[in-house]
Amino acid sequence: MSRLGHIRAYPAASLVADETAVHAEPEPAPLPVTKSQPGGFLNARMSGLGAYAPPEIRTNNYFERTVNVSDEWIVRRTGIRERRICRPGTPSSELAAEAGRRAIKGCGISPAEIDVIIVATTTPDMIFPSTACLVQHKLECRGAWGFDLSAACSGFLFGMQVAVQFIKTGGLQRALVIGVDVMSSITDYSDPSTCILFGDGAGAALIESADEQDDCVFIDSLNEGDGSWANSLELPAGGSLHPASHETVARKMHFVRQDGGAIFKYSVCRLAQLCQRLLERNNLTMSDVKLFVPHQGNMRIMAAVADRLHLRSNQVMVNIDKFGNTGAATIPLALQSAVDEHRLNRGDLVLLAAVGAGMTVGATLLRWFH
Numbered sequence: 001m002s003r004l005g006h007i008r009a010y011p012a013a014s015l016v017a018d019e020t021a022v023h024a025e026p027e028p029a030p031l032p033v034t035k036s037q038p039g040g041f042l043n044a045r046m047s048g049l050g051a052y053a054p055p056e057i058r059t060n061n062y063f064e065r066t067v068n069v070s071d072e073w074i075v076r077r078t079g080i081r082e083r084r085i086c087r088p089g090t091p092s093s094e095l096a097a098e099a100g101r102r103a104i105k106g107c108g109i110s111p112a113e114i115d116v117i118i119v120a121t122t123t124p125d126m127i128f129p130s131t132a133c134l135v136q137h138k139l140e141c142r143g144a145w146g147f148d149l150s151a152a153c154s155g156f157l158f159g160m161q162v163a164v165q166f167i168k169t170g171g172l173q174r175a176l177v178i179g180v181d182v183m184s185s186i187t188d189y190s191d192p193s194t195c196i197l198f199g200d201g202a203g204a205a206l207i208e209s210a211d212e213q214d215d216c217v218f219i220d221s222l223n224e225g226d227g228s229w230a231n232s233l234e235l236p237a238g239g240s241l242h243p244a245s246h247e248t249v250a251r252k253m254h255f256v257r258q259d260g261g262a263i264f265k266y267s268v269c270r271l272a273q274l275c276q277r278l279l280e281r282n283n284l285t286m287s288d289v290k291l292f293v294p295h296q297g298n299m300r301i302m303a304a305v306a307d308r309l310h311l312r313s314n315q316v317m318v319n320i321d322k323f324g325n326t327g328a329a330t331i332p333l334a335l336q337s338a339v340d341e342h343r344l345n346r347g348d349l350v351l352l353a354a355v356g357a358g359m360t361v362g363a364t365l366l367r368w369f370h
């Protein structure tokens with residue numbers, strides 16, 4: 001008898017029968033009629049938005065007490081007044097699932113209709129399984145696949161770009177893109193140059209194929225990465241280069257490290273250039289933009305970018321005063337704040353722009369969906 005002789009050979013038909021039993025799902029609905037772009041591609045639109053930040057508020061007074069940085073300094077140099085901080089041990093998947101639930105709610109679809117879940121995060125629950133799988137389970141998105149996307153604060157825009165491409169090529173109908181970060185889990189609260197900046201939060205967008213009449217669609221995106229800047233913003237340990245050890249813990253290598261001044265200048269320059277290029281290649285100008293929603297890293301970075309782009313202050317969405325820098329969550333959280341403040345109407349041209357570790361930078365143009 002061969003060494004594999006103990007394995008029973010099943011007839012092909014019984015395998016088919018077993019698979020049918022495991023995957024006894026209803027047939028997927030046929031694709032809706034979709035509007036073609038020149039070149040035969042479909043259009044994609046945002047059809048739902050949701051955000052969640054933990055209820056616990058940490059004001060600047062905390063840092064006056066702990067690292068001797070005054071409220072006045074933090075407000076003047078960053079624009080931040082308070083941020084939300086999770087209870088210790090709260091996983092990113094918990095925030096992400098709540099944001100996802102809110103994005104789906106009101107769209108008239110069931111979680112089982114989502115094809116793919118993309119979670120942009122630098123604070124996954126763990127290295128594996130992916131936070132996307134944990135969210136898939138929490139939201140009961142039966143049959144959906146997904147993955148985590150690592151592009152730091154640009155991750156939400158990169159994730160939307162990936163989702164839009166899936167939909168434009170007709171491969172998938174519906175994607176849930178989530179930006180989430182529990183920055184408090186990777187922040188050294190004895191380092192005044194970083195700990196004042198960050199907060200926790202999550203935001204999610206449902207992205208679907210657009211129907212024939214819909215003009216409120218994604219228009220274009222530009223994304224870039226430049227690894228020569230890798231050391232300017234990093235969390236050095238816990239990966240294959242520096243696996244966790246007593247030494248990495250003792251040297252605080254599991255916390256965010258940054259060259260704040262270098263990032264400041266990179267952000268101002270690259271964000272402004274990328275936005276300008278994106279508008280130009282779509283024959284649009286800043287005066288066409290209803291709302292510019294930048295990554296909320298520092299109020300002065302946003303002001304400098306707006307200045308370079310000749311934007312009026314009422315064209316710029318700012319919520320850093322309430323949330324700080326929430327990593328991959330800042331763009332959807334800022335969009336949610338814009339909705340809550342009634343600053344967006346159907347058809348408005350929205351320009352999103354983010355910058356993050358890598359360095360990475362991205363810009364996206366879309367027409368608002370409701």
Ligand SMILES: CC(C)(COP(=O)(O)OP(=O)(O)OC[C@H]1O[C@@H](n2cnc3c(N)ncnc32)[C@H](O)[C@@H]1OP(=O)(O)O)[C@@H](O)C(=O)NCCC(=O)NCCS
Pocket residue numbers: 077078153193233258259260261262263264265268297298300304325355356357
């Ligand atoms: C950490 C931080 C709060 C420290 O604040 P600060 O000490 O007041 O920073 P500075 O005012 O010195 O500004 C940093 C640099 O930007 C430059 N800068 C200031 N305003 C600028 C502007 N409008 N355009 C271009 N550069 C500008 C400053 O000249 C300085 O450069 P220098 O050190 O060569 O002189 C600030 O540097 C910061 O927020 N950096 C970005 C951090 C960040 O966003 N991290 C996460 C990225 S996702």
